[in-house]
Amino acid sequence: MLTIEWSASEGWQAPLIKPFGNLSLHPACSSLHYAIQLFEGLKAFRGVDNQLRLFRPMLNMKRMSDTAKRACLPAFDQSEFLECIRRLVKIDQDWVPHSDSASLYIRPTFLGTEQSLGVKKAANALLYVILCPVGSYFNSQTDGLSLWADPKYTRAWKGGTGNYKMGGNYGCSLFAQYEAEDHGCQQVLWLYGEDHQITEAGTMNIFLHWINEDGEEELATPPLDGIILPGVTRQSILELTGKWNLHIPCQDKDSQLSSRIAKELTDIQHGRTPSDWTFLV
């Protein structure tokens, strides 16, 4: 794992890559009491050429940096941090699966480690990265996911932190997630406002693929208006499909568009399509 410590008096310390092990945290640590914490999630893919690739990692660095600012955690050098991650993945490269349907999940985490109980900016912080081979997030064997929407729960609100990847957004969503499962669904579809606007699903952004009132095929997603997490996949789908003629002949199954998008993305991730969206490890 990679760890980098920061203190208000000394600034950033030298990054360390060391064996995976427990963290030793003061019981008053501000990440444990006031959720002064944030994370990112990205993946390393093994390509058809056996090269390891990250997918648009600077978008994660940018979002992490934006979230750190919102959490009153210190600024860090995004390119330097990505270089640390690259070296960590290089060392642990044998853990990147030889598979088209699995990858090495990379979890950068940033904690306030202030050792006192006042609600204030952390004078100490810890940036660290752990890795884990992963398959699909969902166990589902089916083509889709079932979503459960109940306006009695709200994930995020304007003036809050729903558009940042702060830990607090997730802990408060858990209760509704289990209510969804009690109703036989896999994820929550979060609604917003009195007119029940569709915002995002439990762990992902959403797209709607439909024939609109003018009879045109349309791909729609909620705008980034302050309550939506700006997903890297979301942005990539918008950029990809923006170049396509979306008047794809609509067959009996809607999944053709999602299959086409998934194929384009995984072809890039696994090196079958050359792209400047990949970052070689």
Next chain:
Amino acid sequence: MLTIEWSASEGWQAPLIKPFGNLSLHPACSSLHYAIQLFEGLKAFRGVDNQLRLFRPMLNMKRMSDTAKRACLPAFDQSEFLECIRRLVKIDQDWVPHSDSASLYIRPTFLGTEQSLGVKKAANALLYVILCPVGSYFNSQTDGLSLWADPKYTRAWKGGTGNYKMGGNYGCSLFAQYEAEDHGCQQVLWLYGEDHQITEAGTMNIFLHWINEDGEEELATPPLDGIILPGVTRQSILELTGKWNLHIPCQDKDSQLSSRIAKELTDIQHGRTPSDWTFLV
């Protein structure tokens, strides 16, 4: 400090009172990534009779239990947990200040300690309590606090967790707190909705003491409608003043009512007024 571990397979383990020291936490610990965490705050006061008293601690136990349910953390026996806290304070009784303006702060904390990165109910949890002698929360030498209100930030929303004492409510408030300080104020006054309803201040509930439109003296506080933290002091002030004739002659200074309330509360806390609101250590 007091620690009590829980696991889904073994249930609650025996409580331990042991020397204060760092926690050893797995780097994927769910309290560090998804803010599956909550806390309480209460105080032990040294009375004029040298007895140690907690103030209405079962209200804290109840709120902690309610918050644990919202955070999908396991239920605990509220009375048993209070008995553990009583024994901890008894052992550390020399740390309770001999002072009318200071006390021993008690911080019960409850963390999800699940050791995996999926967003789910924690299969492991840690309940712990640390202690710390404290004076007044604010350094201010003045009678009042200056509040800063800007509708661009929102603390809590209906359908969220603002009425529970979860860590996520605090981390997301920090940015606005520093904006308040940049404007020369001590705390944020949180507004809600398009009509900018007054809700609560940074670390406390609020009361308005005013002469209403009918010329009557009135004490008002926002109702517990799902976005307000149900404070123990808030509830105690409502119960105390409910017995009073609030048509106290209004003098040049509004602080007479707050002084009267503060005196009643501290008289109970320090044993000058016998009351079933105290719990002897």
